[in-house]
Amino acid sequence: MLGGCATQVEGQAVPAANALDTSTAPSFSLPTTTPSASSSTELSVDVAVGECVALGGTVDDATIDYAVCGSPSSNYKVVDVVDASAMCPGDIDQTYYESFGGIEVGALCLDIDWVVGDCIDLGGEDPQRIDCGEPAVQGEEVTEILFDTSDVNDCSTSEGGFVYRERNFVVCTDTI
Structure with a gap:
């Protein structure tokens, strides 16, 4: 839980630096990383590595909710939960982070929720x-x-x- 006064936690969804360019031939990312032992991150969405989310909205006004992996609403799988988005692997598909008072307080490293046959x-x-x-x-x-x-x-x-x-x-x- 975040403590403080007169400031709101804000969520951001940012494509990974090397995320898929949908205008070119496919070339994408999936195994999870070892969870960050030092991470004390508490985000507004309660998910663990290997669980899935439904991410939507815009970069500046992202929406995120827990989703069952492989379900119609699930679009990303959590690869890691870290203190800052810069700590995510370089080949992830998406990053969701939250900030408090303009300072990043935690991030989810995300890959597309790929399911064989889907x-x-x-x-x-x-x-x-x-x-x-x-x-x-x-x-x-x-x-x-x-x-x-x-x-x-x-x-x-x-x-x-x-x-x-x-x-x-x-x-x-x-x-x-």
């Missing part, structure tokens, strides 16, 4: 889980998730995917 539309402000037969701006069907590789050519059935080099895994996808 489809995600990446063409909007935030990823959205969709039915695989549904029209999409930039739809991707997840065919497999490979660990201990950063080579999309290792995908057995897909011709493309999203590479997470720092954490060494690939999400194999087919464009729908």
